[in-house]
Amino acid sequence: MAQISLEHIDVTFKQKHQVSKAVQDVSLQIEKGDAYGIVGYSGAGKSTLVRVINHLQKPSAGKVIIDNKDIDKFSLAQIRQLRKNIGFIFQHFNLMNARTIEDNILYPMVGTKTSNEERKERVQRLINLVGLNGKEKFYPAQLSGGQKQRVAIARALANNPQILISDEATSALDPKTTQAILQLLKKINKELGVTIVLITHEMDVVKSLCNKVAVMDTGKVVEKGSILEVFSNPKTQLTKDFIDTTNNVKEAVDTLSAQERFVELSRNQQLFRLHYIGASTETPIIIDLYQKFGAVANIVYGNIEFISNVPLGNLIIEIDAEESTIKEIKEYLASKDVHLTNINLDQEKIRNSKEG
Ligand SMILES: Nc1ncnc2c1ncn2[C@@H]1O[C@H](COP(=O)(O)OP(=O)(O)OP(=O)(O)O)[C@@H](O)[C@H]1O
Ligand SMILES: [Mg+2]
Incomplete structure (x- = not known):
């Protein structure tokens, strides 16, 4: 049984005179331990789709089943609990500028039952994990883009989530920093067993980190499968074009x-x-x-x-x-x-x- 099962998801945005079908009939099965890549050009519906997973976005139709449970039936408290179990790395970091690095990482633990001791210990462990030792008391403005991204990753891991969603975590970084962040995500996936859902428009990123991939085009998943299946036998022109950028x-x-x-x-x-x-x-x-x-x-x-x-x-x-x-x-x-x-x-x- 898949850890995350998206079944016939539609997301439709209605504004005054305009109806935009951001996601159309998407079904995806993500297993525990997968590093699942979602690729597509700008506007394809990637962010909208992953926001459905932690109910930041309610689908217009379809079901989101996580660990066998239909999250549409969740109470507010259950949704809050679900979000603690799903770390989210945003494209633009979304750090709190008035708080230090350690306070940024600690923040998601506020309101949870963790003791002060445990919180301190976890913050230090996460700072070590993302390689930011010595920067505990710095503020986000004093960090480089790559370092901010590391803080965002540490923060997303604060509550020991089972699932980590990364929305273009590396798109603002140079190739070397991108590699370092990918290595870090790989370690989190392999060593901590955390399931990763990774959005990107770079097929290279998918190739180096993921075991499965789905390709999105104007709200639809046009192709999905294991990395080997998709790379060796791409079916759509869009997928071929994406792959050709990597070889x-x-x-x-x-x-x-x-x-x-x-x-x-x-x-x-x-x-x-x-x-x-x-x-x-x-x-x-x-x-x-x-x-x-x-x-x-x-x-x-x-x-x-x-x-x-x-x-x-x-x-x-x-x-x-x-x-x-x-x-x-x-x-x-x-x-x-x-x-x-x-x-x-x-x-x-x-x-x-x-x-x-
Ligand atoms: N809150 C919203 N209200 C109205 N339309 C929206 C909203 N959010 C997204 N959309 C529309 O849905 C479509 C998909 O947007 P989405 O942000 O999911 O794309 P994306 O694949 O993540 O793109 P990018 O790579 O640029 O981040 C776009 O046409 C966008 O304008
Ligand atoms: Mg997006």
Whole structure:
């Protein structure tokens, strides 16, 4: 049984003359110990969706079941209790500027049954965990963005929550600080067993932290599954675009489409994207093409990475062969679970100019 089960959630905002369907028929199952990524462009409905989990946002339709309980039936006291069990890291930190770091972290414990001793001990443990020793008496204004984010994480963990929701916790940070914060979240997930729901628009973040992912587009979840499933076999163009930002294929295609030599080539349909998962890496593809089909293949770009310990390859290759041979090659490779698709740089150019 899932720890968090969202069932056919709708959230509709009604303003004077406007109805905005921020979330439409979303169902998600999040298991205990998951690090569940939710990706999507701005306005996709990510924040609205996660706010439903701790009842900061009441759904217009659908059910939120947490630990087998329908939270819509909760009393106010139960909702308060639920929120203590769900840590929330906000994008803009939401720290209290007039309070010191330790008081910020202590604040969520106010009104709980924890003793003063226990509170002090916990604050110190959390400060150690997020690496802010020595900054206990500082005020938020005296901290950098990354340090503030660490305070926000410590505060979200103040009541030993079972669930941690992070809404773009790293979007305001530089790459190095982002990595440090991700490592911290990973530790919280792995060592403390805390379930993490992580919103981001960066697929790289998902790849380094999450075991599952859902992709949102205009209020709907268009794709979901394990990281390996989604990365190895993305079904929607949106997901493909997100993934391409992490393996640099998109960047490589952009670079190539700026070079006339390759644009010419692709007009003659000789530039291909070659994509494979797992065992296929062990078959000598390039050699096969020559020995079996007499086709010379030249690697223009290559990226092989490991996702959940499974190799995933994305190559761009130039193949010198007749159209009929290409067809045979495609069939042969498909039988080995290697996918070959044409790249038309003229079209890529048009697509880029529309996007940019
Ligand atoms: N309180 C509200 N009242 C009216 N409309 C809202 C409200 N909150 C969100 N919306 C609308 O719902 C849609 C989804 O917003 P949401 O904040 O969930 O997107 P998001 O995916 O988190 O975007 P971002 O990546 O920019 O944070 C938007 O069109 C937004 O204008
Ligand atoms: Mg948001």
